[in-house]
Amino acid sequence: MSDVFVVGADLIKFGRYPDRTPFQLGAEATLLALDDAGLGIRDVGAIYAASTFNAASMMAQQILMQIGQTGIPCVNVSNACASGATAFREAVIAIKSGMYDVVVAVGAEKNPSGMLASGKSEGPPPEGLFGSGTMPALFAEAGMVHSSAYGTTIEQFAKVSVKNHHHSTMNPKAMYQRETPLEEVLASEMIAWPLTKLMCSVNVDGAAAAVLCSERKARELGLGRAVRVLGSALASDPWDARNGVMMNVNPVTRLAAASAYEMAGVGPGELDLVELHDCFATAELLHYENLGLCADGEAGALIDSGATALGGRIPVNVSGGLLSKGHPIGATGVANIVEVVMQLRGEAGRRQVQGARLGLAHVLGFGVGVGAAGVHILAKV
Amino acid sequence: MSASHTPSPRPATGFIRVGKDLQAWIAGYRCPDCGAVALQMTLACRHCSSRKPLQEFRAAERGSIYSWTVVERSYPGIPVPFVSVIVDLDDGLSLKGTLRGADRDAVRAGMPVSLVFDDAGSAVDADGAAYIGYHFTPVAGEK
Numbered sequence: 001m002s003d004v005f006v007v008g009a010d011l012i013k014f015g016r017y018p019d020r021t022p023f024q025l026g027a028e029a030t031l032l033a034l035d036d037a038g039l040g041i042r043d044v045g046a047i048y049a050a051s052t053f054n055a056a057s058m059m060a061q062q063i064l065m066q067i068g069q070t071g072i073p074c075v076n077v078s079n080a081c082a083s084g085a086t087a088f089r090e091a092v093i094a095i096k097s098g099m100y101d102v103v104v105a106v107g108a109e110k111n112p113s114g115m116l117a118s119g120k121s122e123g124p125p126p127e128g129l130f131g132s133g134t135m136p137a138l139f140a141e142a143g144m145v146h147s148s149a150y151g152t153t154i155e156q157f158a159k160v161s162v163k164n165h166h167h168s169t170m171n172p173k174a175m176y177q178r179e180t181p182l183e184e185v186l187a188s189e190m191i192a193w194p195l196t197k198l199m200c201s202v203n204v205d206g207a208a209a210a211v212l213c214s215e216r217k218a219r220e221l222g223l224g225r226a227v228r229v230l231g232s233a234l235a236s237d238p239w240d241a242r243n244g245v246m247m248n249v250n251p252v253t254r255l256a257a258a259s260a261y262e263m264a265g266v267g268p269g270e271l272d273l274v275e276l277h278d279c280f281a282t283a284e285l286l287h288y289e290n291l292g293l294c295a296d297g298e299a300g301a302l303i304d305s306g307a308t309a310l311g312g313r314i315p316v317n318v319s320g321g322l323l324s325k326g327h328p329i330g331a332t333g334v335a336n337i338v339e340v341v342m343q344l345r346g347e348a349g350r351r352q353v354q355g356a357r358l359g360l361a362h363v364l365g366f367g368v369g370v371g372a373a374g375v376h377i378l379a380k381v
Numbered sequence: 382m383s384a385s386h387t388p389s390p391r392p393a394t395g396f397i398r399v400g401k402d403l404q405a406w407i408a409g410y411r412c413p414d415c416g417a418v419a420l421q422m423t424l425a426c427r428h429c430s431s432r433k434p435l436q437e438f439r440a441a442e443r444g445s446i447y448s449w450t451v452v453e454r455s456y457p458g459i460p461v462p463f464v465s466v467i468v469d470l471d472d473g474l475s476l477k478g479t480l481r482g483a484d485r486d487a488v489r490a491g492m493p494v495s496l497v498f499d500d501a502g503s504a505v506d507a508d509g510a511a512y513i514g515y516h517f518t519p520v521a522g523e524k
Contacts, residue, residue, distance in 0.1 A: 123501070130514070
C-alpha cells in the first residue's frame with residue numbers, strides 16, 4: 001500500500017457569508033488547496049466532501065459545478081462534527097487502495113445561527129422538562145464529571161478559552177483576533193455552569209480542503225512541502241452504561257486515539273502540536289487526557305502550567321481552535337488537519353510552533369445519543 | 382367529547398409507561414445474558430450483542446446524581462434557570478431529568494434523589510389529553 005501525502009491544504013477565512021452558498025465556500029477552499037499543490041481539478045481522481053447539514057444536497061457534485069464537472073466519483077459525508085475527519089479518512093483510504101493518485105477532501109458548512117437544536121420529538125418539548133439537551137449543557141455535564149472526580153475549577157476551564165483566543169490573534173483566517181483575559185471569560189454570560197458564552201465555540205461559516213496523493217505522485221511533484229499521513233483513525237462510540245442518556249466524549253476519543261497512535265507507531269509524548277475538538281472549554285481538558293497528553297486527572301494542572309500554549313511543551317489549538325477560529329461543523333475536521341499541515345511545513349506565521357515535525361488532529365461528533373471521533377497523525381517529510 | 386370522557390394521560394417521553402390505574406413508571410430493559418440495562422427495547426443487546434429478547438422491568442425510583450449543570454440560557458422561550466441532572470438509578474439505569482426543589486448551590490455528584498412523576502408542565506395534546514412526565518427531587522433530609 002502506498003503511503004499517503006498531503007500536498008495541498010488551505011481554508012477560507014472563517015466568518016459569516018450570508019450571500020454565498022456552502023457549495024461556493026467549498027469550491028473556493030478546493031481551488032485554494034489545488035493551487036497550493038500546483039494541481040488542477042483535472043488531476044483529481046475522486047472528491048470526498050463533508051457537510052453535516054448539506055451532504056444530502058450532493059455537495060461534492062455542487063462543488064464540481066463551480067469548478068469543473070470532470071465526471072469523477074463524488075462521495076458526500078455527514079457524520080456530525082466528525083464529518084470532515086471522516087471525509088479526509090476516506091480520501092486516505094482511497095490513496096492507500098492504489099485506485100487513485102490524487103484525491104481531494106473538502107469540508108464546507110454554513111451553520112444555522114443560534115444554539116444548535118436537535119430534532120423534533122413527540123409530546124411536549126423536552127427541554128427544561130427532562131433536563132437540558134442543548135450542546136452547552138451536554139458539555140457542561142461532561143465537564144462536571146471531571147470536576148467532581150478531580151476538583152477541576154471553572155478558572156481552569158476558562159483558561160482554555162483565554163489561551164485559544166490568544167492563539168487566534170495570530171491567525172488571520174480565524175473568526176476572531178481578540179484577546180479575552182480570564183476576568184472577561186468568567187464575567188461573560190453564564191450559559192450552563194461552568195460554561196460562559198466565551199467558553200462556547202463560535203458558530204460560523206467556513207470551508208477547508210486538502211489534496212492527498214500517492215508517494216509516486218508526491219515524488220513527481222517534489223517532496224519539499226509534502227506532509228505524510230502516519231495515522232488515520234475513526235471510531236464510533238463504544239458501549240457505555242449511560243449511552244443515549246449522557247454524551248460521553250471520552251471512550252470514543254480514546255478508541256480513535258489508540259488506533260491512530262498504533263498505526264502511526266508513535267506515542268503522545270513525541271507530538272509537537274495538537275489541534276483538538278474544543279467545541280466547549282470543558283472538552284479541551286477532557287481531551288488532554290483522552291489523547292494521552294497527560295495522565296487522568298491532570299488536565300487542570302496541564303492548562304495551569306502553560307504547557308499547552310504556544311511556546312509550551314505541547315501547544316494545543318494554536319489556530320485558535322473551535323473556540324475562536326470558529327466551528328463550521330462539517331468543515332472543522334478538515335480545517336484542523338490543514339492547520340497541522342501548515343505547522344509541519346513551517347508556514348504558520350506568527351503562531352508557528354518552532355521545529356514542529358509531528359502533529360495530531362482530533363474531532364468529535366455527536367448526534368442524539370451517538371457519536372464519532374476522528375484522529376489523524378501527520379509528519380513532516 | 383363529553384366531560385365524562387376525558388382522554389387518559391399520555392407519556393410525555395417514550396420510556397414512561399402508564400398503567401390502567403394511571404400509575405406511571407419508567408420502563409427499563411435488561412439483557413438476560415450479560416445483565417446490561419437500557420431505556421430502549423433493541424433487536425440485540427447493545428453491550429454483548431446477544432439476541433435473546435431483553436426483559437422489561439420497572440425502574441427504581443431512587444438514585445444519585447452522576448453529573449449536573451445549571452442551565453442559564455436555553456432555546457428561545459424555555460424558562461431558565463433550571464438544574465439539568467443525569468441520575469444513576471439504584472438498578473443501574475441512568476436517566477436525564479430536571480432537579481426541582483433543590484438549592485442550586487448545594488447540588489453535587491453523588492447526591493441522593495427521588496424520581497417523581499408529574500403533569501409535564503401541564504401540557505396537553507391536540508385531543509386535550511394530559512401528559513405524564515417526571516422530575517427529580519432531593520431525598521428528604523439531604524441537601
